[in-house]
Amino acid sequence: MTTVTLTIDGIQVTVPKGTTVLEAAESVGIFIPTFCHDPELSKPGACRICVVEIPGARNLPAACVTEATEGMVVYTASEAVIEARKTNLELLLANHPEDCLTCHKNGDCRLQEYAYFYGVKAEAFSGEKHDYPVEEDNPFIVRDMNKCILCGKCVRVCQEIQGNNVLDFAFRGFSAVVTPAMNTTLSDTDISNCVFCGNCVAVCPVGALTEKAMIGKGRQWEVKKVKTTCPYCGVGCQFNLNVKDGRVIGVTSADGDVNGRFLCVKGRFGYGFIHHPDRLTTPLIKKDGKFVEASWDEAIALVAEKLGAVKEQYGGEAIGVLSSARCTNEENYLMNKFARAVLGTNSIDHCARL
Amino acid sequence: MTNSIAEIADADFILTTGTNTTEGHPVIGIQVKKALRNGATLAVIDPRRTEIAELAHYHLQIKSGTDIALLNGLANVIINEGLWNKEFVQERTEDFEAFKEVVAKYTPEYVEEITGVPADTIKEVARGYAKAKKASILYTMGLTQHVCGTHNVFAVANLTMLCGHIGKESSGVNPLRGQNNVQGACDMGALPAFYTAYQPVANEANRAKFAAAWGVEELPSKPGLTVGEIFDQAGKTIKAIYIMGENPVLSDPDANHVIHALESLDFLVVQDIFLTETAQLADVVLPAASFAEKDGTFSNTERRVQLVRKAIEPIGQAKPDCEIICLIATAMGYPMRYNSPAEIFDEMAKLTPSYAGISHKRLEQEGGLQWPCPTPDHPGTKFLHAGKFARGLGKFHAVEHIPPAEMPDEEYPFVLSTGRRRYHYHTGTMTHRTGALEVFYPTEFLEISCEDAEKLGICDGDILRVSSRRGTVEVAAKITDRVVPGLVFTSFQYPDVPINKLTNPVRCPIAKIPEYKVCAVKIEKVS
Ligand code: SF4
Ligand code: SF4
Numbered sequence: 001m002t003t004v005t006l007t008i009d010g011i012q013v014t015v016p017k018g019t020t021v022l023e024a025a026e027s028v029g030i031f032i033p034t035f036c037h038d039p040e041l042s043k044p045g046a047c048r049i050c051v052v053e054i055p056g057a058r059n060l061p062a063a064c065v066t067e068a069t070e071g072m073v074v075y076t077a078s079e080a081v082i083e084a085r086k087t088n089l090e091l092l093l094a095n096h097p098e099d100c101l102t103c104h105k106n107g108d109c110r111l112q113e114y115a116y117f118y119g120v121k122a123e124a125f126s127g128e129k130h131d132y133p134v135e136e137d138n139p140f141i142v143r144d145m146n147k148c149i150l151c152g153k154c155v156r157v158c159q160e161i162q163g164n165n166v167l168d169f170a171f172r173g174f175s176a177v178v179t180p181a182m183n184t185t186l187s188d189t190d191i192s193n194c195v196f197c198g199n200c201v202a203v204c205p206v207g208a209l210t211e212k213a214m215i216g217k218g219r220q221w222e223v224k225k226v227k228t229t230c231p232y233c234g235v236g237c238q239f240n241l242n243v244k245d246g247r248v249i250g251v252t253s254a255d256g257d258v259n260g261r262f263l264c265v266k267g268r269f270g271y272g273f274i275h276h277p278d279r280l281t282t283p284l285i286k287k288d289g290k291f292v293e294a295s296w297d298e299a300i301a302l303v304a305e306k307l308g309a310v311k312e313q314y315g316g317e318a319i320g321v322l323s324s325a326r327c328t329n330e331e332n333y334l335m336n337k338f339a340r341a342v343l344g345t346n347s348i349d350h351c352a353r354l
Numbered sequence: 355m356t357n358s359i360a361e362i363a364d365a366d367f368i369l370t371t372g373t374n375t376t377e378g379h380p381v382i383g384i385q386v387k388k389a390l391r392n393g394a395t396l397a398v399i400d401p402r403r404t405e406i407a408e409l410a411h412y413h414l415q416i417k418s419g420t421d422i423a424l425l426n427g428l429a430n431v432i433i434n435e436g437l438w439n440k441e442f443v444q445e446r447t448e449d450f451e452a453f454k455e456v457v458a459k460y461t462p463e464y465v466e467e468i469t470g471v472p473a474d475t476i477k478e479v480a481r482g483y484a485k486a487k488k489a490s491i492l493y494t495m496g497l498t499q500h501v502c503g504t505h506n507v508f509a510v511a512n513l514t515m516l517c518g519h520i521g522k523e524s525s526g527v528n529p530l531r532g533q534n535n536v537q538g539a540c541d542m543g544a545l546p547a548f549y550t551a552y553q554p555v556a557n558e559a560n561r562a563k564f565a566a567a568w569g570v571e572e573l574p575s576k577p578g579l580t581v582g583e584i585f586d587q588a589g590k591t592i593k594a595i596y597i598m599g600e601n602p603v604l605s606d607p608d609a610n611h612v613i614h615a616l617e618s619l620d621f622l623v624v625q626d627i628f629l630t631e632t633a634q635l636a637d638v639v640l641p642a643a644s645f646a647e648k649d650g651t652f653s654n655t656e657r658r659v660q661l662v663r664k665a666i667e668p669i670g671q672a673k674p675d676c677e678i679i680c681l682i683a684t685a686m687g688y689p690m691r692y693n694s695p696a697e698i699f700d701e702m703a704k705l706t707p708s709y710a711g712i713s714h715k716r717l718e719q720e721g722g723l724q725w726p727c728p729t730p731d732h733p734g735t736k737f738l739h740a741g742k743f744a745r746g747l748g749k750f751h752a753v754e755h756i757p758p759a760e761m762p763d764e765e766y767p768f769v770l771s772t773g774r775r776r777y778h779y780h781t782g783t784m785t786h787r788t789g790a791l792e793v794f795y796p797t798e799f800l801e802i803s804c805e806d807a808e809k810l811g812i813c814d815g816d817i818l819r820v821s822s823r824r825g826t827v828e829v830a831a832k833i834t835d836r837v838v839p840g841l842v843f844t845s846f847q848y849p850d851v852p853i854n855k856l857t858n859p860v861r862c863p864i865a866k867i868p869e870y871k872v873c874a875v876k877i878e879k880v881s
């Protein structure tokens with residue numbers, strides 16, 4: 001493999017040929033801000049927040065699309081660079097709603113983070129602001145295009161990863177906006193082709209795309225994230241359960257072995273059953289055809305007595321056991337042990353065939 | 355799966371049969387789409403024009419239940435044109451001659467007659483598959499839920515062996531599992547004839563090993579009954595049933611029969627997170643913890659064992675299933691106590707060669723591991739059958755086309771097929787209670803072709819009465835070109851449309867899988 005050696009902020013870096021300046025900088029822990037760049041998507045080099053100074057180059061090149069070359073010298077935080085980034089942020093803030101107080105992304109928003117980092121305030125270019133209606137006519141995703149910074153990641157993730165081609169840019173200049181075909185909403189799925197995987201939400205760097213059910217349920221910094229495995233299909237995607245005050249308030253992407261950050265509608269938006277009021281919360285025993293609440297002691301004693309009686313009278317083979325394709329390995333193993341060693345039956349199965 | 359999910363994207367030919375991948379396994383659908391972008395050819399065998407069929411280069415729209423004829427037809431072309439992998443067949447397989455003899459009569463023209471797929475398409479797909487460097491076959495229940503389900507799977511295996519497309523990266527046979535831990539439930543011995551990792555109960559040495567580990571004198575030696583057989587025997591030789599986390603009243607064929615079976619028991623205990631249609635019939639219902647309330651592991655469709663982590667305390671007085679089983683066992687005079695699911699896993703791993711090298715600790719440190727993983731320093735296994743099949747030589751099973759058990763006739767002129775929807779899961783117990791999925795996709799409908807709708811005077815949204823020889827349901831019509839004339843389709847995921855009152859419980863005699871994909875129905879307009 002051919003390598004190149006360059007100098008970034010005085011540090012010598014050797015990387016494989018073909019590496020971008022951004023990747024080279026990241027490999028030695030040097031920070032360069034990005035909006036439109038994503039390692040798994042194509043690189044438009046559009047937002048220019050990642051500009052760096054390379055003596056001899058024309059203007060300030062975008063680090064995410066500039067290839068590192070032998071002997072290259074790069075400054076990631078020179079005065080010119082900082083100035084350019086500040087102007088960039090000022091322009092973005094100029095037509096961005098000042099809504100950090102109630103925005104769900106507060107604490108996990110790149111625009112906010114970089115504005116803070118570079119000390120940019122909103123008033124510099126107070127200009128015309130957008131007034132798009134917020135799209136919230138589906139139960140999964142809220143799209144607030146007033147907060148969109150046009151990085152295009154949602155467009156690309158839907159085209160390049162999800163493969164549903166729902167979104168694209170429409171119009172130009174100040175009117176430019178990201179929208180499904182024919183300016184419809186996502187929920188008009190016959191036209192939009194959206195399947196509500198929410199993978200666009202997972203890549204949006206700002207508060208333009210959010211999980212509807214999570215809004216108002218917890219601030220980013222109050223939420224504990226627990227990485228686990230999806231309870232639905234056999235793909236085995238992993239995600240973070242977002243927990244606040246002992247309640248699951250949502251699902252966000254984790255880096256899963258199988259799925260990376262990507263999920264489907266069931267995995268991302270199908271967690272509501274956990275706290276559903278229909279959940280069984282106490283053992284029930286049927287008396288005269290009606291269920292009555294019972295204590296665990298009572299219920300366990302009854303089950304043990306009844307199963308024991310059938311075993312006694314007819315032998316263990318008279319008991320059938322259905323284990324579950326939805327329970328864990330540990331539970332299935334124990335059920336297999338219980339059926340065979342305690343009940344004395346091999347008639348244990350589950351619904352694999354169904 | 356013999357391969358890993360990530361390998362799908364690198365295949366250059368993908369053949370899918372009976373899988374509505376983008377709806378049933380959306381994130382695997384992403385991999386298939388990635389392969390397409392990388393230039394792969396996609397051929398989809400499905401009676402319905404699903405989303406993935408629309409993406410395909412070839413959609414082989416077979417008549418329901420004619421998979422074997424088609425697969426044999428592909429083999430016929432490959433043999434006739436000399437495209438088969440002679441070296442692989444010679445060195446790694448047996449019984450090729452018998453197979454060759456049987457497929458000889460499945461000429462593309464003959465197969466066109468049976469399946470309705472044009473002979474030329476059969477030839478092109480056969481060539482594409484045979485000549486590919488890396489060819490992957492994906493299938494799900496659309497292939498197995500037939501009276502000839504096992505033979506269908508043999509026909510797929512025959513094709514891969516014929517071309518040597520197995521035991522290599524991105525080449526293999528890849529059944530996609532419908533439920534999160536079907537793989538694990540099978541691996542863990544939730545099967546009537548096997549202990550963990552498919553160790554037969556009929557084998558004396560196995561019984562001795564497990565009896566010793568479990569501290570009992572002896573274990574029953576006769577393989578037990580399957581789900582369907584348990585219900586058939588309910589009230590007869592089966593007197594009590596213990597159900598953990600399953601809802602057979604909705605998921606099993608011929609629901610009326612299941613309800614009757616459960617009602618005729620002396621005792622039924624159901625352990626679940628909701629009062630399901632099945633739990634309502636129980637004598638005792640035990641409240642279980644959901645996946646968010648417990649630690650453990652699931653094994654996915656590519657044999658990857660991954661951690662499930664407890665995020666919150668159990669709701670109300672609910673308890674994790676493990677704990678409940680331990681309580682019952684202890685109350686029955688067999689003390690069972692574990693400090694954690696990790697400890698249960700360790701006990702299991704000692705008895706289970708393919709899981710022996712896995713532990714919660716390793717999963718915590720390294721992430722998911724794919725079995726076989728026999729030792730603690732083994733990295734896990736990406737794809738199976740490299741160099742050698744588990745049984746030694748790969749066996750060709752010559753199989754013939756078997757028509758579905760119930761074909762349409764004058765009285766019941768339509769074929770009903772059932773499956774899944776993107777927004778719902780299995781019997782819908784969970785997905786109808788999310789505050790989101792059921793809001794967006796609240797009702798079920800019956801897909802029917804324009805031609806048939808016109809003939810019956812049906813408009814979109816009309817309520818239809820659909821009946822088979824076993825039962826009747828009412829459901830709204832959806833006119834669509836996803837189904838061909840003569841075929842109607844719906845899902846089994848809506849309690850309001852318990853379609854399994856209609857389906858045919860006739861089972862594949864080998865795998866005991868019911869024929870959900872084909873039964874004969876008649877359709878009348880209600881309003
Ligand atoms: S939810 Fe999925 S399909 Fe819909 S726009 Fe976003 S990425 Fe595309
Ligand atoms: S919605 Fe988000 S991801 Fe899409 S272009 Fe706007 S800021 Fe970028």
Ligand code: SF4
Nearest residue numbers: 230232233237264267
């Ligand atoms: S997120 Fe979707 S594709 Fe992934 S495991 Fe869950 S149900 Fe399957």
Ligand code: FES
Nearest residue numbers: 036045047048064
């Ligand atoms: S991140 Fe480099 S141009 Fe947008």
